[in-house]
Amino acid sequence: MSYPNEVTITEVCPRDGFQSLPDSIPTDEKIEIVNKLIDCNYKQIEITSFVHPKAIPQLKDATEVVQGIKRNNSVKLRALIPNLRGLDRAIVAGVDKVKLMLSASDSHSLNNANSKTFDAMKGFESLVKRASESTVIVSGSISVAFGCPYEGEVPIERLSAICERYIDLGILDLSLADTTGMANPFKVKQVIRVLREKYPQLKFSLHLHNTRGMAFANAVAGLEEGVTDFDSSVAGLGGCPYAPNASGNIASEDLIHGFEEMGINTGVDLDKLINIAKILEGKFPIQSDSFILKAGKCSDLHIAPKEQKKLG
Ligand code: ZN
Numbered sequence: 001m002s003y004p005n006e007v008t009i010t011e012v013c014p015r016d017g018f019q020s021l022p023d024s025i026p027t028d029e030k031i032e033i034v035n036k037l038i039d040c041n042y043k044q045i046e047i048t049s050f051v052h053p054k055a056i057p058q059l060k061d062a063t064e065v066v067q068g069i070k071r072n073n074s075v076k077l078r079a080l081i082p083n084l085r086g087l088d089r090a091i092v093a094g095v096d097k098v099k100l101m102l103s104a105s106d107s108h109s110l111n112n113a114n115s116k117t118f119d120a121m122k123g124f125e126s127l128v129k130r131a132s133e134s135t136v137i138v139s140g141s142i143s144v145a146f147g148c149p150y151e152g153e154v155p156i157e158r159l160s161a162i163c164e165r166y167i168d169l170g171i172l173d174l175s176l177a178d179t180t181g182m183a184n185p186f187k188v189k190q191v192i193r194v195l196r197e198k199y200p201q202l203k204f205s206l207h208l209h210n211t212r213g214m215a216f217a218n219a220v221a222g223l224e225e226g227v228t229d230f231d232s233s234v235a236g237l238g239g240c241p242y243a244p245n246a247s248g249n250i251a252s253e254d255l256i257h258g259f260e261e262m263g264i265n266t267g268v269d270l271d272k273l274i275n276i277a278k279i280l281e282g283k284f285p286i287q288s289d290s291f292i293l294k295a296g297k298c299s300d301l302h303i304a305p306k307e308q309k310k311l312g
Contacts, residue, residue, distance in 0.1 A: 017237030147182025181211020
């Protein structure tokens, strides 16, 4: 079994994490956290979502955050956009990349975007055209790709049809999201193997939620099928809208620590990241969820006890 030497981690806390918090974080605090994250050497950060401020008031300061942070040339800023208005705001704010929102199942799509999956995709054509007149790069996503909380199983044929539509639009960078933590390693391997074989021109990334504790196993399954791009959120910030007390995104420090232990380079400064996670855990103890914050790194050694302890 061989694993890649390096992977790319996209930090999604400023979008996925912040939008799930019950109260808005003051803009300057958000900017401070993002600046700290940039300092960890991430190659990409999902900075915000340009949705209607009434839909997600927690992200109403999207433009101010993008324009307030200290940027450098080595980090790309990606934002989620739901429509043309969102794209226009993202272009004006100055992000590098936008990610289109799309649900794999009609019922999830109706709930999220008020239209069925393929109807929602009809609107993508004008978005792609508008983006092509700017420097912003468009990527796609497929939410609930590994299972829908309303419909259950998402057939591979449906995922294939969505991929084909994205290819028609010229969008070749696709994020497969396990929005509600319904994936398992077998399913991840099966889906990615089929889609990569059918559509070698597509580049898949994985957005894994740890709702049922399977996210790291799913990430490794993705690795084994050739995926080298993953999303995660520092301190595991971000919940699951369908299970109020459940975990959201896999914690960045858990994913990065796990990969680094496997000898896979992420380029992210794990110690700096753990410090940010501790700050966020202190501020939002209910919303954060991370194994590394509880247990520390494998390399954090302990002094052996002088007396023998029988632990059974
Ligand atoms: Zn998410």
